[in-house]
Amino acid sequence: MRKYNSKFLVTILILCIVLIGCTGQSQKSGMTIEDLRKKYSDSIGYDLSEKIYTVNQTESINIKVNNNVIFEEYFESAHTPTPFIVYTDDKLESPLFVPFFESGEGGTIDIDPKEIIGESFLFQNKEYALSGSGTWGMYETLYLARYNDLKTGKKLDRPVVYIIDVKHGKEKLEAPVVTKRVTDDGNLRLDWKPVKGATGYWVIKQEKRLADSANGEFNLASRYHYSFIGTGTETNFISDKQSREFLNQKNYSADDLLDPQKASDVFVVEQINKAPVDYDIFVIAQNDRDKLSPPSNMIHASEFTGAMPYRIAFNTFMKDTDNRGFVLRDLKDIPTTVPVIMMDGSIRNFAIQYDLENDKFFFSENRNQNIYDLPIAIKNTPFTDTIKVYGASEDYEGIVEAKSKEVEGLSKTGVSTLVVDAEYKAKLKLDKSSVVNTVATVDYDYVAYSPLEEYIVTNMLAGNFNLDMAAFPEVKNKVVLSEAFRNVLENNPIIATIPGYYYSDSEKLLQISVSKTEFKKQKDLAEKVDQIIKSVIKEGMSDEEKSKAINDYLTEHTEYDYDALTALKNHEAVEQNPASTGAQISQAENDFMKYDESFKAMGVLMKGKGVCAGYADAYRILTGYAGLEVLTVRGDVPGGRHAWNLVYLDGKWLVVDVTWNDSDHNPNKYLHISQEDPTYVGDHFISADSISARDNYVFKK
Template sequence: MKFENDWIRIVIERKQLTREQKENRRWITKDRFLKTGISFALIAALLAGVLYGSTCSMKGEEAVFVSESGDKEEPAGPGNAGDEESVVYIEQKRLAGEVKEKYENHTIYGHTYGEPIEDLGRGDNLVFELGYDATAIEGVEYWYEIYGIYQDPELTEPVIAGDYLWDPEKKTLTMTPSHYGVNKVAFGGLSTEQVKRYEHSDNLFFDRGSGADWGNLGTLYLAQYYDEQTGQKLEKPIVRIITLKGELEETPHLTYSVLEDGRAQFSWTPVEGAEDYLVCRVKYREERGLDSMMFALAMTKETTWTTEQPEYDVTELVNQEFKTYRVSEDDWNNEGDFEYYKDQYEPGQVVYEDTSYGEEGICVIAICKEGTSMASNYFLNRELAPKLPHCIAFDTERANGFAESYERVKELPVYDYVTMCDGITNQRLIDYQTEDANVSMERFLLLDEEGNFTGAEDLLCLHIPYRVEGTPFYYTMRVDDYQEENLERDLEFLEEREADLRKKSGELSLKMAHKEVGRETEIEEEEKQVRKVEDTPVFASSALSEYLALSMLGGATSIDLSDFPEARDLSLAEDALLEAYYQNPLILGLKEYRFNRRGTVLHLAYDETASVQARKQEEIREEVSRVIKRIIRSNMTEEEKELAINEYLCDTVTYDEDALANAEQNDFMYVDQQYHDSFTAYGALMNGRCVCAGYAAAFKLLAQEAGLETIVVTGFLDGSLSHAWNKVLIGNEWQIVDATNNDNDRISNALFNLPAFAGDRVLVEDRDYMQDKAIRNYTGSSEEYEYYHMTDSYFPVQEIAQRLTEGLKEKGEITLRTDYALDDDDFYNVTDTVFEALGEDAELYGCYWIGVIYLSLE
């Protein structure tokens, strides 16, 4: 088929391959110290997106012409919102037009998008028919200054074409496949038997030779810098998204989770026709992108892969392949390491591995006898490392008085120290295996002050095996000279303390919609209109994001994307979808979604019908308006408004433990219907019960109504606990506020306007809540509006003991903040000083977290 007009024609030349070419994160209890602790129950209902496309192959002639004036699909629309006569509908086509007009062609990367090029074959050439002599453009030295191909939508990672061939008679410029390609599959990590299953050369699967294969990256970006007819330079390039097709047309979509023992588990959507899947190590460099080769680590027929389980008696290291640091925080607690590194690096700071030659990551690709799919999305080690444990921080243990034996059970530590794969030290709860505790006699050697042997003594000792939670690290704690009659009572104490301190976590995963979400590829006729949502502020970073938000607010179950050529980049489309969902909390209960392969249709499924969604949206709007009128005054400052909203949620909302338990029962894939609201703003505002996703959604709606700029943030608490919180624009900087964690009777508001450098100690953001390019705009370093600074309750660690003592004498309990980096050693020194000031008859209780100290005399 040909599309001919006065403008450019892009010709895709189909090459016929030969058969050969077709075959790759304490509670310390001592009688004279601290006897209580604090736990924070946290959970987030996070989306896990699935990009999984339907088959759409290009058929017909050897040459297919694609032009800007090409035919487009008919507009499509969402599902029925009910039969109420007051409901107003709008055609999706018209809605798309209105949004695009509002943005004046603004896209997240500022590009003007041309028509996409679909199903480019591995060996296909691109031919550009021009209306000028391409060799006569003044100032142009290289062909890629006219037409360039890139791996990334920001156009910073070029793919160098094999050749540019100019035909002066036809005025055609032909671009041939790169001599290197991207992500070709090397098999060095596989067995001989595995390699022999598929066509291979000495080091590659399906080696097609130089200049004959674009590689296995499924999306490329063609940038046109000059007007195709006149040769005049464009103010900004026209970008066309190129989708490539492998021998297996579907592309796996990769996700990951952290197992109970701290190992990374990768999962992906199945690919029709795949005989095996290759888990591959990719290498990425800034401004160069992915390398030409990726290396197979494993071959499997399953759709999950987990790093090797360490041997039981070899528990020093785990997740070694995801380590990104050279010098960890823990290393600075070692005297020898400190002396060695102090003149080379800033003491106390993590030193990362040199990535000038590339940083590593993980992806997966499907393989069959005929060839492969395109490579999946990938995760770089820098994203994985903050969530994965690497080793016990032994030097930090020693610095904080951690021991292998204690005099009494009540002295046993609550937390251990773990170095994560990014070199940061986290505290992790110790899980005592009380069911395996035993009492036995042991002989101890007696030595004098000079170390000379003077005799031996037999003592009963209590041995309690334990595991550091979220890791594979198992050890045994010992209590010497133990009284066996106390065993039942002591073990009960440990179990109750541990249950009190354990953080609740979990993630409701969006179901993997391997096929269309109960629908065909295209949009049903009755879904071509969407309920119009008016007088509702919409947050969006791009026209596509706003269009998706408005459609989902109207309960759309199928959305036509044909007017947004950028949606052909399914990664960008998923980014826009997740932003739209998280930043517009009146979108309730999105359960699953799926794009068709061409990126022209998005199908959605919700927990409830469109009419129920509409009713609940109206109830939420009315409640938000009522609450803000009650708690906000016109003379309030921004930070006073923010604090009022935070305190309202802390006073009126209860964390829903039952919803958490139900999610656990269902492996965090879903919750029963009675708990749906607990993951939305409706649960927080209407029911007064929710998990952290509900807190964050409600906070955003209330802050928005009060005139504050705020966003929802998703990610992890203490490295691996799924969580949601907010950021608020205060004093021209984005501050962290976490109403879920702030809702605590003792350590209150520990995460109220926390600067980013302090928040990074406990919160790890993911990339789901905002389009990738926009995330960098939401940060701040000011402490001016941090709660304890703002209320004159912050004191340096050198002064904090005196202030705590004064507060205890006056009120009997006190909460103050000191340095964010406060550790156990600092805490012991502070509480020793307080205890001495109070007198030895005093009993002291309390705990600390990221510099906030709570102490009580009761």
């Protein structure tokens, strides 16, 4: 809603996790899981068998093959002596080992954990094994891929994957499920729920060293290098000065090329052109008997280093300010942004926060001129400095106030993190008549990237909350189910609430806990969307006209919820303060949750109030209903993290930032502009996840 007074517009971003996949559509009633898997077969790349190999820590898997069978090479550039490879991930990107078998001998292939090359890390001069030592190691779920027919030896058109369920005994610790965010001061924060029986948690860096050897065979002698990042008994981790050095992906950037000495240094130039260090981080729980849990969900460096500031890009800053930097001769030259080198080596502009309570204006007798000292903080970084203006005029207050308003336009910031964690129970004891095992028919436009996600989202939208999971053996891995739920909730804003959910592996049942009140809100939201579409979309409109009509509806009918932002900022400040008590944190969280709907399309469409996540989700829902191809993307603006949309018009992805379009000073500045537009390039920095979503989008039409 536009008003004729200055605004300090801010934005809230609900993380968008993006994977290559399909944009879901309504399905035929009673679609089977088998049909659903066929739908996603091309994007997944393999067939998942219902057969599960259950083993203890030292037990091998014995598989019979025909005598004298010779296996064809499956990989064009890599020969494996056996038709099997064991992977640690369901994307088959991280092989653990290749079971040895002499082709032509026949008999039995032993998939034996004794063949696993040991991997470990050091902590306080003690070595902890992650894999090897004659066991399956820390892993709870592994993936056995078969590439050949065991009778004929011929390679399969598609590999068949079997789940290996590794039992860890009575002392088993559950894998933590970790959420991430970059804090307001530019540090990485990880959060997870307590693991029963755990006495501490370790944050581990896993640097990838996996490569093919010269003869084309898999070289697993050194898959990863592990580094210890942090530890503690608390269920969170915040990077500090020491751990930030471990998280940095590049020590040099394009900023160094502006330094004449470094620009002529061959080593520096080589490092600048070198790809960033490829690594993941994960969390493991441990108890006082050194028992380790399986690893948490892996978090790749690209998911956070692009949002973590490393240092001020002083060479770039000096060039941009004609070598003035922070020492000026004119108040009008006071900068509003400063270039900062990020931990992935990129350079981004960050907004400046002026400290007007501690600025000083005085006359220097030695220099015989006025001097103005203006302390500054670079927003969303740990960096501070002081701007010094020589010969400043006495009307400095008006000039600095105008600069402050200029910064406000760049400072639409804020982050809200979605926490999703499955609770596993021995028994759910559900009424069997309420349990469904097919894909539901829905009228909603929805997004899913796997058979599991589509099964969950369609049934949630249809009001089916007790699901038979027998056809989804992959959910034995708690991390897999939690990630699927996270994707469903983040990519389908029509779902009005974040439910609790419970899974029983013995019964193969999933219970999604949604109250009748919350489900009614979802139905009411859908009806509201239908009303809006009928009122703003006219027959004969082009896609561009539909997009503009929806953008204009939202800017005219929505008011930014500043109280929600205040509650969020207070919650984060209390949570990050080491001196905060449990009661203070709980109170701040309760105060924040009062504004939960402002972070969703619900607040924008039903109450006319919201923050940027609500704006972006509302636009996405409405345009989806109108038949447009749309993405919600995340990234950064000079003032912090932000969410906006991309809409596909006339064969191109164009930018729509409804939150920033809702402005009295420059309305619709970000409506249907090119991603190469200097205005957009200069103040919007799209995340790696969102780039992947854009480049791998599967169109509905």
